[in-house]
Amino acid sequence: MFSGLMLNAWESASIVAIVAGVVGFFIVLRGSAFAAHALPNGAFAGAAGASLIGVDAIAGLAVFSILGALTIAGLGRRARHDVATALVIVVMLGLGSLFLSMTTEYAPEIYSLLFGEVLGVSSSELAPIAAIGVVCVAAILLIYRPLMFSSVMPDVAEARGIRSGRMEVAFLVVVALTTTMAVPVVGALLIFSLLISPAAAARSFTSKPLTAMGLSVLIALGTVWSAIALSYLSNLPIGFFVGSIGAATYAAGRGWATWRRNRRASPRPSSQALQPGVAG
Amino acid sequence: MTGFLSPLIEPGFFANAPVQTALLVGGIVAVVSGVVGTFTVMRGQSFAGHSLADIGTAGGSAAFLLGISPLFGFVAMNLLAAGVMESIGIRRPRGRDLATGIVLGGALGIAALFLYLDTTASSTTGATINVLFGSIFTLPSSLVPFIGVFSVVALALVLAMYRPLILTSISSDLAKAQGVPIRLVGIVYLVALAVAVSLSAVAIGAILSTALLIGPAATALRITNRTGYAALIAAAIGVVATWLGVLLAYDSYYWFPTGGGWPVSFFVVTVVFLVYLLSQVRVRPRAGARRESTAAETG
Numbered sequence: 348m349f350s351g352l353m354l355n356a357w358e359s360a361s362i363v364a365i366v367a368g369v370v371g372f373f374i375v376l377r378g379s380a381f382a383a384h385a386l387p388n389g390a391f392a393g394a395a396g397a398s399l400i401g402v403d404a405i406a407g408l409a410v411f412s413i414l415g416a417l418t419i420a421g422l423g424r425r426a427r428h429d430v431a432t433a434l435v436i437v438v439m440l441g442l443g444s445l446f447l448s449m450t451t452e453y454a455p456e457i458y459s460l461l462f463g464e465v466l467g468v469s470s471s472e473l474a475p476i477a478a479i480g481v482v483c484v485a486a487i488l489l490i491y492r493p494l495m496f497s498s499v500m501p502d503v504a505e506a507r508g509i510r511s512g513r514m515e516v517a518f519l520v521v522v523a524l525t526t527t528m529a530v531p532v533v534g535a536l537l538i539f540s541l542l543i544s545p546a547a548a549a550r551s552f553t554s555k556p557l558t559a560m561g562l563s564v565l566i567a568l569g570t571v572w573s574a575i576a577l578s579y580l581s582n583l584p585i586g587f588f589v590g591s592i593g594a595a596t597y598a599a600g601r602g603w604a605t606w607r608r609n610r611r612a613s614p615r616p617s618s619q620a621l622q623p624g625v626a627g
Numbered sequence: 628m629t630g631f632l633s634p635l636i637e638p639g640f641f642a643n644a645p646v647q648t649a650l651l652v653g654g655i656v657a658v659v660s661g662v663v664g665t666f667t668v669m670r671g672q673s674f675a676g677h678s679l680a681d682i683g684t685a686g687g688s689a690a691f692l693l694g695i696s697p698l699f700g701f702v703a704m705n706l707l708a709a710g711v712m713e714s715i716g717i718r719r720p721r722g723r724d725l726a727t728g729i730v731l732g733g734a735l736g737i738a739a740l741f742l743y744l745d746t747t748a749s750s751t752t753g754a755t756i757n758v759l760f761g762s763i764f765t766l767p768s769s770l771v772p773f774i775g776v777f778s779v780v781a782l783a784l785v786l787a788m789y790r791p792l793i794l795t796s797i798s799s800d801l802a803k804a805q806g807v808p809i810r811l812v813g814i815v816y817l818v819a820l821a822v823a824v825s826l827s828a829v830a831i832g833a834i835l836s837t838a839l840l841i842g843p844a845a846t847a848l849r850i851t852n853r854t855g856y857a858a859l860i861a862a863a864i865g866v867v868a869t870w871l872g873v874l875l876a877y878d879s880y881y882w883f884p885t886g887g888g889w890p891v892s893f894f895v896v897t898v899v900f901l902v903y904l905l906s907q908v909r910v911r912p913r914a915g916a917r918r919e920s921t922a923a924e925t926g
Contacts, residue, residue: 380728381674425907429673429724430845434900436677437838441896444834448890462739536681537739540732547725584743590736597729601715 353579359468360571362480363529364541368564369487370525371546372556373518377498381429382419382519384539385436387526389415391535392443394460399450404460405475408527415439416519424512462534462586472531479528486521494518495556533571537586541567544593548600566596649763649873649891652774656827657839657865659778663785663823664844664865665858666816669796675712675727675817676840679824680833682708682734687829688741698773701825708734709821713814763831763873763891770830777826784819788812793854835892839865842899849906868898 374383390412397407415435422431468476487494497504497514505511522542529538545566549559574588667676686704687697708730715726785792794802795812802809827836843864847857872895879889 375725378724380724381677384674384678384728384731426845427668427671427673429671430668430841433673433677433837433841434845434903437834437842437896438900440834441838441890441893444832444890445893448893458742462742534739536735537732539728540735543725543728544732547729584739586739587736587743590733590739593736594729594733 355468355470355473356575357572359473359476359532360575361568362477363532363538364567364571365564366480366483366525367529367538367541368545368567369484369560370521371542371567372549372560372563373487373494373498374522374542375546375550376495376556377518379518379522380539380543381432382416383522383542385419385432385439386412386415386519386523387530387535387538388436389439389443390523390526390530391460392439392446394530395443395446395450399446404531405472405527408530409524411439412523412526413520416523417516420512420516420519423515460530460534461536462584468532476528476532479524483521483524483528486517486524490514490517533589534586537589540590540593541570544597545570548596551597551600551604570596643877644768645764645766646873646877648766648768648771650870652766652771652830653763653869653873654866655774655778656830656836657843657869658862659781659823660827660836660839661843661847661860661862661865662858663781663819664840665847665854665861666785666792666796667820667840668844668848669793669854670816672723672820673841674724675709676820676824677833677837678727678731679705679708679821680828680836681738682731683825683828684833685734685738685741686825688738688745691745692741696770696773698770698777698825698829701829702777702822704734705821705825706818709817713817763835764876766830774826774830777822781819781823781826784815784822788815792816796854832892835895838892838896838899839869842896842903843868846899846903846906849903864899864902868895868902871895871898 371383374380390408393407393409393411394404395407396411397404418435419428419432422434493504493509494514494517496507497509497511501511504514525542526535526538529541533541546559546563548566549563552562553559570589570592574585574592577583577588578585664676667673683701683705686700686702686707688700689704690697690700693700711730712726715729791802791807791812794805794807795809799809802812824836824840827839831839843861844857846864847860850860851857872891872893875894876889876891879894
């Protein structure tokens with residue numbers, strides 16, 4: 348379980364989990380889950396295009412996800428954000444379907460791009476994955492304070508001279524880079540789960556930002572590690588375990604938050620109890 | 628007339644049975660998507676609309692495993708997913724994307740499992756590709772009656788609560804003051820969305836389903852502020868885009884690289900996106916667009 352190819356799997360998945368935990372925290376905070384779903388899907392189209400013209404898949408992933416991020420930010424400025432994201436994802440997938448119809452790629456390879464092939468990560472792929480991962484985390488640390496400010500209080504941040512538009516572009520590009528790095532490992536569809544679920548679960552355990560971010564990284568690591576182990580033992584696809592464990596940790600977080608709220612509510616009257624007229 | 632259009636329409640276009648089915652189903656789906664999509668855009672639930680198309684994959688692949696039609700798997704899974712989204716908190720604007728995202732993430736994991744089991748059970752590897760990029764030309768004509776029935780259900784649900792739906796979509800505070808049961812309207816709408824999306828996702832693939840749901844409706848809402856007109860315009864744009872896409876895909880059989888033709892979804896998505904960009908250019912100088920964009924940023 349810890350030899351040869353498996354070692355690459357453990358290392359690459361750990362890198363992806365750490366970056367996903369950090370970046371995911373801000374995705375949940377900013378409510379940009381749709382963009383986090385759209386960019387990996389668009390990047391998948393880029394990988395299909397790269398295989399069509401015979402260049403490295405990572406180049407295709409990077410070009411398409413960054414182009415997608417810039418388009419979402421550009422269109423989102425004038426129209427509703429979710430509409431812009433929806434249109435970007437369908438345009439990129441439309442291109443992807445065109446590329447796929449032209450390539451002679453076999454279906455299993457497409458399946459692995461969508462649902463991940465953690466065992467297929469080679470030693471030569473490990474270096475670019477690690478490099479992009481370092482860039483992503485460094486970028487987040489660099490813009491940590493203004494990003495946090497503009498995510499939590501956009502209006503106040505704007506008044507303090509933080510351009511929320513620029514923050515949005517910068518953040519989406521970081522998400523795009525995370526996508527580029529993660530798609531070969533966990534797949535276009537499941538990186539989304541890894542970005543959202545651990546961070547969402549972490550937020551229901553604590554409200555302190557740095558603690559939540561650390562917890563989110565730990566949960567992400569726990570998710571991928573147990574997913575790899577279970578996938579190795581049961582011979583079922585890793586994506587299934589990533590998705591299910593992610594949903595389960597979120598449910599646990601919600602349960603914990605509800606339980607704590609109920610316990611706290613008993614000595615102190617809740618907001619509903621203060622307004623008896625509403626119910627009647 | 629055929630002579631006049633012959634450079635555009637390849638011979639045998641209308642006589643071809645798969646083309647006839649594609650035009651019929653594409654037209655029905657485009658109308659339903661246009662009408663339902665208008666409310667999806669107004670309510671800011673594009674992500675939910677797109678997610679349901681992906682989530683249905685889990686149901687579709689499970690149905691394939693059980694040996695029943697994927698359509699029923701899609702509908703069952705999407706209704707379930709809509710219920711979970713609603714209970715996690717799709718009502719609050721802030722938690723909406725998160726609720727959708729969590730359900731989507733879990734469902735994709737299940738889809739990964741079932742698709743894997745599908746491929747090992749029957750050694751057909753095309754299931755994934757079929758669901759995401761499903762071709763409108765490979766539709767069995769036996770599916771047409773079911774598509775018709777589900778379309779009528781989705782349209783009837785929207786029309787039955789047309790006015791409260793508009794009111795809750797524009798301002799939930801105003802609707803509450805008028806005594807509209809907001810939560811009930813939201814749930815019924817989500818059911819209509821789930822039915823409409825699963826229908827179009829299974830018929831024409833998940834990409835096209837989102838393109839037809841959001842693109843025409845967003846364009847129409849740029850052109851007019853009146854919901855009824857917007858729904859009609861969206862349906863019309865959707866139908867034209869679909870038919871144009873089918874036509875171009877049929878023509879493209881002889882294009883580079885020869886021997887397969889380009890996918891319909893590529894053409895439909897391109898047409899929808901170009902029309903959307905065009906509407907942006909036309910409406911931009913007007914005050915209405917400016918107001919809407921600032922409202923969207925703050926909201």
